[in-house]
Amino acid sequence: MGKMIAIRDAYGAALKELGEQNTKIVGLEADVASSTKSGIFGKAFPERYFNVGISELNMVSMAAGFAREGMIPYVNTFAVFMTTRGADPIQSLIAYDNLNVKLCGTYCGLSDSYDGASHQAITDLAFVRAIPNMTVITAADGAETRKAVFAMAEHDGPVYLRLSRAEAPVYYSDDMDFQIGRGITVREGGDVTIITTGTVLHKALEAADLLAQEGISATVVDMHTIKPIDRDLVIQCAIRTGAIVTVEEHSIYGGLGSAVAEVLVENKPVPMKRIGAVDFAESGDYGELLVKYGYSPQAIAGKCRAVIRRK
Numbered sequence: 574m575g576k577m578i579a580i581r582d583a584y585g586a587a588l589k590e591l592g593e594q595n596t597k598i599v600g601l602e603a604d605v606a607s608s609t610k611s612g613i614f615g616k617a618f619p620e621r622y623f624n625v626g627i628s629e630l631n632m633v634s635m636a637a638g639f640a641r642e643g644m645i646p647y648v649n650t651f652a653v654f655m656t657t658r659g660a661d662p663i664q665s666l667i668a669y670d671n672l673n674v675k676l677c678g679t680y681c682g683l684s685d686s687y688d689g690a691s692h693q694a695i696t697d698l699a700f701v702r703a704i705p706n707m708t709v710i711t712a713a714d715g716a717e718t719r720k721a722v723f724a725m726a727e728h729d730g731p732v733y734l735r736l737s738r739a740e741a742p743v744y745y746s747d748d749m750d751f752q753i754g755r756g757i758t759v760r761e762g763g764d765v766t767i768i769t770t771g772t773v774l775h776k777a778l779e780a781a782d783l784l785a786q787e788g789i790s791a792t793v794v795d796m797h798t799i800k801p802i803d804r805d806l807v808i809q810c811a812i813r814t815g816a817i818v819t820v821e822e823h824s825i826y827g828g829l830g831s832a833v834a835e836v837l838v839e840n841k842p843v844p845m846k847r848i849g850a851v852d853f854a855e856s857g858d859y860g861e862l863l864v865k866y867g868y869s870p871q872a873i874a875g876k877c878r879a880v881i882r883r884k
Contacts, residue, residue: 575743580736580772581679583715585610587722588647589617595726596621599639603629603650608738609679611649629658633676637662640672645726651685652678652694652735656701667731668704675725676701676733681711682771682822683863684738689856694735695849699827701733702800708753709800711735713774714743717797720751728753737822739859741772756803762790765877766810769820770796770829776863777820779870784877791877802832804840811841816880818846820873822863825849844883846876 592598592614600622606612615622625632629650636646648655655678656663667674678697685692701707708728712718718736725732744759759774760781767777774795781791792814794806811817817837819830830847837843848867855862863869 577740578715578743579738579740580712580715580718581608581610581738583718584677584679584722584736585613587719588614591722591726592618592621595645597643597645598726599623599644599646601625601632601636601646601648603627603632603654605650608651609649609677611647629654630662633659633662634666636674637666637670637672640667640674645673645675647675647677649677649679651692652681652697653692656694656697660700663701664704668706671706671730673729674731676731677736678733679736680738681735682737683854683866684822684859686859686862687856690853693854695824695853696827697735698799698821698823698829702827702832706731707800708732708798709735710753710798711771713769713772713795713797714741714745716743716745716747716749717751720749721797724751724753735771737772739772742775744774744778751797754798754801754803756806757795757797758792758806759795760791760793762792763814764789764791765816765818765881766792766794766814767818767820767873767877768794768796768807768810768829768833770799771822773820773822773868776868776870777873780873780877783870783874789877789881796829799829799832802836804836807833807836808840811837811843815884816844818848818873818876818880820848820868822868823849825851844880846880848873848876
């Protein structure tokens with residue numbers, strides 16, 4: 574693991590870099606520019622940047638108009654508000670007409686920890702994943718964030734990019750191979766597979782280290798694209814290890830765990846456990862919340878042991 578970089582900082586820098594290369598990129602913001610870091614783009618390109626105020630529904634609707642005129646809008650606000658207050662135009666305008674809009678929801682999962690359950694996004698994936706035409710991506714570190722920002726611009730159609738507020742260790746190099754719809758196997762093992770999405774990747778890798786001390790070898794997969802999910806990789810992991818644990822900073826209902834379970838039940842059923850939220854959390858220190866709600870390496874390792882026993 575490399576140095577710690579805040580995902581939102583990596584996003585802001587990548588969006589500015591993309592804007593330098595592509596004049597069709599426009600930014601829209603719901604009055605939280607200093608939080609989402611879209612303001613980095615806005616400062617560089619004020620003529621292509623629009624702060625609409627606290628009006629997420631109108632912001633998403635405006636993005637549809639920009640896309641109709643051939644621009645590529647990157648829409649920015651907290652994930653919880655993007656997918657609730659902006660839900661109607663996301664579905665009825667952007668997805669229904671398959672418009673080239675990029676929805677960038679920051680402060681995902683529990684990462685807006687001190688603002689409590691009203692600002693913590695644990696249901697966003699369930700919503701966007703169910704919408705036709707929508708591609709869904711979650712970034713694990715700063716390097717992957719940059720790659721995702723650029724890959725989205727090349728992808729024709731609506732994309733939801735899920736971004737954490739928190740710092741995360743940089744695992745990937747700048748020249749990593751990022752392909753929408755293709756998961757990344759970051760560690761090979763034969764006893765169990767841990768499939769993660771987002772910044773909990775480093776927790777999964779630490780759990781794999783703990784298991785290795787006991788003679789248990791774990792495959793670790795970064796499933797950065799939740800929709801379309803890499804079905805072939807999920808099936809291969811099920812065949813190779815015979816047991817799967819999913820880890821996501823999201824509800825266990827409708828997110829990564831659900832997507833993986835759907836693939837398994839139709840193709841290769843194996844013992845599986847899901848790690849994620851089951852209820853609203855609380856306000857508090859982010860690291861302490863992750864431990865309390867089961868995201869520690871020790872808790873992940875424990876789930877792996879349990880699922881192996883069911884093989």
